[in-house]
Amino acid sequence: MPNGPRSVSPVATATEQVFGDLRQVAERVRADLEAEIAESAQELPAGVAPAAEISRFAREERARVLEAGVSGLEKLAAHREDELDGDESFGVEAIVLLEGRPAILVQRQDFAPQRDEWSVLDAQRPAIRESLLRVGRVEVTGHPRLDWVGTAFLVGPRTVMTNRHVASEFSRFESDHGRWTFEYGMSARVDPAEELPADGVPYATSTPYEIVEVVGVHPDVDMALLRIEPTADGSLPAPLAVAADAPASVPGRPVYVVGYPAWDGRRNEPESMRRIFMDVYNVKRLQPGAATEFTPGGLVMKHDCSTLGGNSGSPVFDLADHRVLGLHFGGRYRTGNLAVPLWELIDDPLLAKAEVNWA
Numbered sequence: 001m002p003n004g005p006r007s008v009s010p011v012a013t014a015t016e017q018v019f020g021d022l023r024q025v026a027e028r029v030r031a032d033l034e035a036e037i038a039e040s041a042q043e044l045p046a047g048v049a050p051a052a053e054i055s056r057f058a059r060e061e062r063a064r065v066l067e068a069g070v071s072g073l074e075k076l077a078a079h080r081e082d083e084l085d086g087d088e089s090f091g092v093e094a095i096v097l098l099e100g101r102p103a104i105l106v107q108r109q110d111f112a113p114q115r116d117e118w119s120v121l122d123a124q125r126p127a128i129r130e131s132l133l134r135v136g137r138v139e140v141t142g143h144p145r146l147d148w149v150g151t152a153f154l155v156g157p158r159t160v161m162t163n164r165h166v167a168s169e170f171s172r173f174e175s176d177h178g179r180w181t182f183e184y185g186m187s188a189r190v191d192p193a194e195e196l197p198a199d200g201v202p203y204a205t206s207t208p209y210e211i212v213e214v215v216g217v218h219p220d221v222d223m224a225l226l227r228i229e230p231t232a233d234g235s236l237p238a239p240l241a242v243a244a245d246a247p248a249s250v251p252g253r254p255v256y257v258v259g260y261p262a263w264d265g266r267r268n269e270p271e272s273m274r275r276i277f278m279d280v281y282n283v284k285r286l287q288p289g290a291a292t293e294f295t296p297g298g299l300v301m302k303h304d305c306s307t308l309g310g311n312s313g314s315p316v317f318d319l320a321d322h323r324v325l326g327l328h329f330g331g332r333y334r335t336g337n338l339a340v341p342l343w344e345l346i347d348d349p350l351l352a353k354a355e356v357n358w359a
Helices: 015-019 022-040 050-077 086-100 125-133 270-277 349-353
Strands: 135-141 148-156 159-162 171-174 179-182 187-191 209-217 224-230 254-259 285-294 301-303 315-318 324-332 336-341
Touching: 015 022, 015 050, 015 086, 022 050, 022 086, 050 086, 125 135, 125 254, 148 224, 148 254, 159 209, 179 209, 187 224, 209 349, 224 349, 254 324, 285 336, 301 324
Parallel strands: none
Antiparallel strands: 135 148, 135 187, 148 159, 159 224, 171 179, 187 209, 209 224, 254 285, 254 315, 285 301, 301 336, 315 324, 324 336
16 A cells, blocks of 8 residues: 555544543554464465455455554654654554444344443443334335435334435425425335344344335424334334433533445545445444534534444434434534434424424
8 A cells, every 4th residue: 555645534533532542552453463463374275265365365454554553553642643654644544443433233233242442332232222223224115226215213103313315315395285295106114124144144023114204304404204104013112212401511422323334435535434344335333433513502413433325314322321412414524424413403393293202
């Protein structure tokens, strides 16, 4: 990989804010690398499949990038930022994406044990699993180009929340009647599964919910509320708790996003995306991070979870109490990700109509 400047990742937070003790992180990554290198040094058996050879090459390349990242972390810890070369900057970015702001696969409505900075997720596993069950992929039938268009989450007895730009893919506003309705020939549903199969076995116990009505689209923020009905046994899980008030402090508050990140080469630097998502897109993920900015009275909250285009409509959860703090609606390169702070809309008539579960 040649030296020189590189694009920054979608994660905007400074490395020191993500990790704290950079020397400690460098030591840990170096120890992991030494173990990996020792394992990969073993001779492959004769007649090994080409795929195994390719896999070894990928591991070696990953190790090379992370070794440069360790060097970069050590320079940052010594306040020698000006000495970082292009490989070291990229390596630091890769470490942030892989360890500091991971995109964790959800399988069977659960996630693998975590370590170090995000071992806190293991202690919160029961509550996170409840959150996972109430988030789904918005799928469409009859769309000329797409099979699915974003993420939605349960906020009322029969209501899900998503983005306006998600709902507009299958619905339109009828000015004559003053309401939103489905595009001709289209239908939509929310599927809370759509995971990467675990051990080749798809998770099939979740029931999709048919979207039967557009409750409304917000005039000021990127939000839509949709009425749903279960397709099978007639039951729906209880809605998520939506924050009725602001947390004690927003900047630096641990949060997590649940959604379906999709490939989006238009907005994110491709090599960074491959490092964090490992070329596996369109499936359910748990994406921890931190809230980074909020101005009281405003309608935008920033966060640094590693999101992509398919996360449109994802909930941003408070890791402390698992209330939904925000509705993710997009990201801006080099500045972070954007969400609607929902507590600012507690008196909004559209959310009252949708029977949002304030808590």
